[in-house]
Amino acid sequence: EAGVAQSPRYKIIEKRQSVAFWCNPISGHATLYWYQQILGQGPKLLIQFQNNGVVDDSQLPKDRFSAERLKGVDSTLKIQPAKLEDSAVYLCASSPGTSGSGQFFGPGTRLTVL
Amino acid sequence: GEDVEQSLFLSVREGDSSVINCTYTDSSSTYLYWYKQEPGAGLQLLTYIFSNMDMKQDQRLTVLLNKKDKHLSLRIADTQTGDSAIYFCAEFSSGSARQLTFGSGTQLTVLP
Numbered sequence: 001e002a003g004v005a006q007s008p009r010y011k012i013i014e015k016r017q018s019v020a021f022w023c024n025p026i027s028g029h030a031t032l033y034w035y036q037q038i039l040g041q042g043p044k045l046l047i048q049f050q051n052n053g054v055v056d057d058s059q060l061p062k063d064r065f066s067a068e069r070l071k072g073v074d075s076t077l078k079i080q081p082a083k084l085e086d087s088a089v090y091l092c093a094s095s096p097g098t099s100g101s102g103q104f105f106g107p108g109t110r111l112t113v114l
Numbered sequence: 115g116e117d118v119e120q121s122l123f124l125s126v127r128e129g130d131s132s133v134i135n136c137t138y139t140d141s142s143s144t145y146l147y148w149y150k151q152e153p154g155a156g157l158q159l160l161t162y163i164f165s166n167m168d169m170k171q172d173q174r175l176t177v178l179l180n181k182k183d184k185h186l187s188l189r190i191a192d193t194q195t196g197d198s199a200i201y202f203c204a205e206f207s208s209g210s211a212r213q214l215t216f217g218s219g220t221q222l223t224v225l226p
Binding site: 048093106 | 145149
């Protein structure tokens with residue numbers, strides 16, 4: 001079974017530029033998550049989708065971050081404009097449902113903002 | 115809000131047992147997880163325990179849960195150099211949040 005796929009793996013941009021990340025979850029997983037992991041910290045949830053609807057986006061900085069999950073499969077996370085403090089690894093995860101049975105993570109995208 | 119705490123570093127000799135500890139604050143936690151993260155990689159789900167269990171064993175891994183003290187531990191028997199990684203404790207709440215809350219991770223170094 002293929003795991004969670006993410007691209008690109010690495011991205012370097014200058015502040016105030018825009019960037020987008022892509023995620024393809026495990027086939028059949030209804031729930032998709034985007035996390036931000038700053039160096040030396042655990043992942044922090046940004047947004048959670050159930051199929052193509054948003055379940056929780058309370059920690060998403062909506063003035064600059066946006067995410068969508070069209071057709072309830074792939075998802076994109078966008079940052080516009082980027083700030084220096086957005087430098088982090090952006091992790092996508094998926095799970096079959098929302099009951100806490102375990103989330104499966106992709107390899108992440110390492111973003112560096114100069 | 116919920117909080118999960120772990121010690122930052124642990125060093126052990128190859129062949130010894132490793133014990134990584136975690137404390138959490140949310141009394142409505144239903145599942146508790148251990149994830150492993152190797153350099154440049156995502157998080158790998160190692161094991162999890164349901165909150166009504168005290169212990170779970172899976173090959174070299176033993177998870178102990180003390181719900182009264184809100185303390186979780188992961189014991190790795192016969193630790194190998196390939197076990198060197200960052201280990202994250204995470205709790206899933208059945209409350210209004212219904213999301214995973216992670217600790218900051220414990221860097222395990224296995225010395226030859």
